[in-house]
Amino acid sequence: xxxxxxxxxTLTAVLCAALGNASAQKTTLTVGVFPDLDSVVKAAxxxxxxxxxxxxxxxxxxxxxxxxxxxxxxxxxxxxAADVVAIDFGYVARFAEGNGLVDIxxxxxxxxxxxxxxxxxxxxxxxxxxxxxxGMPTDIGPGAMFYRTDMLKKAGVSAAxxxxxxxxxxxxxxxxxxxxxxxxxxxxxxQAAQIIIRTGLKSGEGLFFDKSNNVLVDPKNxxxxxxxxxxxxxxxxxxxxRAGGAFSPEWTTAFQKGNLATExxxxxxxxxxxxxxxKDYSGKWASQQLPGNTFAxxxxxxxxxxxxxxxxxxxxxxxxxxxxxxxxxVLAFKTTGAFPALRSAANDPVFNExxxxxxxxxxxxxxxxxxxxxxxxxxNKLDPIAEQIVNDALNSVxxxxxxxxxxxxxxxxxxxxxxx
Amino acid sequence: xQATLKPPKPRRRPxxxxxxxxxxPYLFISPFFILFFAFGLFPIVFNAYLSFHQWQxxxxxxxxxxxxxxxxxxxxxxxxxxxxxxxxAILALLSGLPQHLIAIPLAFAIQGGLRRMQNFVTxxxxxxxxxxxxxxSVIFFxxxxxxxxxxxxxxxxxxxxxxxxxLFPSEKINWLGEKEYVQSAVAMVVVxxxxxxxxxxxxxxLQAIPRELYEAASVDGATRAQQFRYITLPLLRPIMFIAxxxxxxxxxxxxxxxFILTNGSGGAGQAGLTTVMYMYRTYASYSxxxxxxxxxxxxFIVIGVLTLVNNRAFGRxxxxxxx
Numbered sequence: 001x002x003x004x005x006x007x008x009x010t011l012t013a014v015l016c017a018a019l020g021n022a023s024a025q026k027t028t029l030t031v032g033v034f035p036d037l038d039s040v041v042k043a044a045x046x047x048x049x050x051x052x053x054x055x056x057x058x059x060x061x062x063x064x065x066x067x068x069x070x071x072x073x074x075x076x077x078x079x080x081a082a083d084v085v086a087i088d089f090g091y092v093a094r095f096a097e098g099n100g101l102v103d104i105x106x107x108x109x110x111x112x113x114x115x116x117x118x119x120x121x122x123x124x125x126x127x128x129x130x131x132x133x134x135g136m137p138t139d140i141g142p143g144a145m146f147y148r149t150d151m152l153k154k155a156g157v158s159a160a161x162x163x164x165x166x167x168x169x170x171x172x173x174x175x176x177x178x179x180x181x182x183x184x185x186x187x188x189x190x191q192a193a194q195i196i197i198r199t200g201l202k203s204g205e206g207l208f209f210d211k212s213n214n215v216l217v218d219p220k221n222x223x224x225x226x227x228x229x230x231x232x233x234x235x236x237x238x239x240x241x242r243a244g245g246a247f248s249p250e251w252t253t254a255f256q257k258g259n260l261a262t263e264x265x266x267x268x269x270x271x272x273x274x275x276x277x278x279k280d281y282s283g284k285w286a287s288q289q290l291p292g293n294t295f296a297x298x299x300x301x302x303x304x305x306x307x308x309x310x311x312x313x314x315x316x317x318x319x320x321x322x323x324x325x326x327x328x329x330v331l332a333f334k335t336t337g338a339f340p341a342l343r344s345a346a347n348d349p350v351f352n353e354x355x356x357x358x359x360x361x362x363x364x365x366x367x368x369x370x371x372x373x374x375x376x377x378x379x380n381k382l383d384p385i386a387e388q389i390v391n392d393a394l395n396s397v398x399x400x401x402x403x404x405x406x407x408x409x410x411x412x413x414x415x416x417x418x419x420x
Numbered sequence: 421x422q423a424t425l426k427p428p429k430p431r432r433r434p435x436x437x438x439x440x441x442x443x444x445p446y447l448f449i450s451p452f453f454i455l456f457f458a459f460g461l462f463p464i465v466f467n468a469y470l471s472f473h474q475w476q477x478x479x480x481x482x483x484x485x486x487x488x489x490x491x492x493x494x495x496x497x498x499x500x501x502x503x504x505x506x507x508x509a510i511l512a513l514l515s516g517l518p519q520h521l522i523a524i525p526l527a528f529a530i531q532g533g534l535r536r537m538q539n540f541v542t543x544x545x546x547x548x549x550x551x552x553x554x555x556x557s558v559i560f561f562x563x564x565x566x567x568x569x570x571x572x573x574x575x576x577x578x579x580x581x582x583x584x585x586x587l588f589p590s591e592k593i594n595w596l597g598e599k600e601y602v603q604s605a606v607a608m609v610v611v612x613x614x615x616x617x618x619x620x621x622x623x624x625x626l627q628a629i630p631r632e633l634y635e636a637a638s639v640d641g642a643t644r645a646q647q648f649r650y651i652t653l654p655l656l657r658p659i660m661f662i663a664x665x666x667x668x669x670x671x672x673x674x675x676x677x678x679f680i681l682t683n684g685s686g687g688a689g690q691a692g693l694t695t696v697m698y699m700y701r702t703y704a705s706y707s708x709x710x711x712x713x714x715x716x717x718x719x720f721i722v723i724g725v726l727t728l729v730n731n732r733a734f735g736r737x738x739x740x741x742x743x
Contacts, residue, residue, distance in 0.1 A: 048689055075478045094707050098479020243568065243596045248599070248683050249561040253568050381476075385706045399599060399688055414499070 034067040034080030075100035081306035105133040124376035135302030139338035141266030155179035169291040169371040183243035189234040196227035206378035208386035236392040266298030274357040285364040471713035491714035512671030515610035527622035545616035551741040564595040600691030625659030
C-alpha cells in the first residue's frame, strides 16, 4: 500500500522526463537544394523520419544558379546557410577553398570509411589539394555517346564502327552526314576535345595542373595536342553544327529539328530528350560508349555541411542517409533519373530494365560500366580559369586564326601568369 | 522654501509642431539617404577596399589578404583585359555612332513631318528601350541563328535575285559563331535598342528650338536641308553633348546584350567579351573578387577620362556656344 504512491511518482517522473526529452530534442534541419534534387530530398523524408523521428527537415529550394549564388553569399558572410547544402560539381572547387564547409573526412564524420562503396572518381572531385573533403557525392553523370539509329542505317554505318576510335568516328561520321543531307555529326567540334582532354591522365595529374601546381597545358603535351587535332579535323570536315556549349539556342534548335546524328553527354540527357529536347524522335536514339574507349563524366551533385551550421550531427545523419543508403539512392534514381554515386545502388534490378525512349535498349548497364571506368581527376582551384583559357585557345584553333602549337603556347603562358 | 524656487524659464516648452517642423524634412529625405548609404556608397567604398585585397567569395570575410597594388598590376599586364577594353571600344563605336546618325534625322523628320502621328511613332521607336532583355535575346537568337535564322534565309533568298543578287551572300553567315560577325551582330541589337531613346532626347531638344527661327529662315528662302544644317544642328549641340555622353558611358559599360547573345562566353575569338563581362567572369567564375574590383576601378578611370575629353572637345563650346 505504501509503495503505490511512490511507484506512481516514479512513473510520472519517468514519463515527464521522456516527454520533456522528446520535445527538447526535436531539431529542425534546413536543407538548401536546387531542382531536381529537391524532389529527391522530399521523397527521402518518410524513410529518413522513420529512423530519425526527432529531426524535422525543412527543404529550401532555389533555382540552380540562385542556389549557388545564395550559398556563396552565405559562406562569405558566415550567415544564412542551410544545415545541409547541395553543391553541383561545377561549384565544388569554388566552395572547397577557405573554411566555409566542414571537412567531412575528419572525425566525427570520417567520410573516408565509405570511400570504396562509391564510384571511384567521385571522392577526388570533392577533395581539396590539401586533402580536405567538402561534400558527399550523391549522383553522377557518366558520359555516353547518343546516336540516331535511322541516320546510321541510311549511311550503312554501324554504331560499333562509329565509336571504335576517334579516327573512325570522323571517317564514318563523314558517311553519315553525306547520307543525311542537312544533318550534322555533332553539335560542336570542341566537345571531342573536351573528352580527350579528360582521358589518359597520369596518376597525380589534374586536368590542367599537376599535384605541385605546374601547368600541364603545353604544346608538347600529347593529351592537349591530340584533343585539338581531332577537334580541328571534325571542324575542317564540316561535320559539326558549331552550336557552342550544350543548351545554347543553336544546340537546342538542332536537337528539336532532328538534325544531329550523334551527341556526347551525361546519361541524364535522355531525360531532357524525352521531355522536351527531342520529343518527336523517341525510339530513334540509342546509346553507346564514347569513341576510342574513352570515359568522361558530365556533372554530379554533392552534399556538404557549412561550418556555420548549429546542427552538424543531424546534418551528417541526413547526408549519410541520402548518400549511403542503398534504397534511398535507388529511390533517387527512380525520382529524377540521376545516376547514383553509390555503387551498390546501381546493381538494383531497375538498372537492367530497358529505357523506353531509347527503344527499350538496356542502356543503363552501359552507363554503369562507364561510371566505373571514369578516371579520378585532381581538382585545382584555378581549374575554372585554365578551362576558360584552354577553351578560348581551342576556339581560335577551330576558327583557323591560330595553329595548335601557337595557341597552346599562348594558353600555357596565360595560365602560368595566373598560377601564383 | 520660497527662496529655493527658481522663476520659470522664459523658454517655451518644445512643442510637437516645432519638433516636426525642424526634423520632418530630414525624416522625409532619409529613405533616399539610408538606401543610398546601404546600396550606393557602401558598395563603392567596399569595392575600393576590396581592390587592394586578395579574396575568394565563399571563403568568408576573414580570409581577405592585403596585396597592395598587385590586383591593378595584374590587370594591366593581362592581355585579355586589354582585349576586352579594345572590344568595348569597338562595340561602343559600332553601336554608338549609328544610334546618333539615325536618331537626329529621325527626330527631325518626326518633328517636322509627322505632327499628328508624333506621339504614336515616338512610342513605337521607344518600345525596344523598355522591352525586357530576355525577350529581346530570344527574338534576336531566332533572327541571327546560323542554320535556322530568318536573316540568313532572307539574305540567301535575295542573292538569288537577278541584278542585285550579287550584293548578297549566298552562303549562310554564322552571325554569332564567327568572330568577324559577332561584334556587328551585338552592335545591331544595341543600335536597335537605344536609337529610340536617343531620338526621344533629340526630339525634346528640337521642341526647345523657337519656331520663329524656322519661319524667318523660310521667309529668307532657306530649303528644308539648309534649315536642318544651319538652324537645327547648331542649336541641338547641347542636347547632342548630353546624348553622346550618355551613349559613351553606356557603351563602355556594355554588358547585357553581348553577355546574352554570346551565352556569357564572349563569343567566337572572344570578340564579344566586354570589360564589364570580363569583370563579371573574373568574379563569378574565377572567384577572384579583388582582381575584379580593381578592374572596375580601371574601367572607371577610362570612362572618367573619356567623359572629360568629350566635355572639353564638345561640351564647353556646345553648352556655352549659343553664338
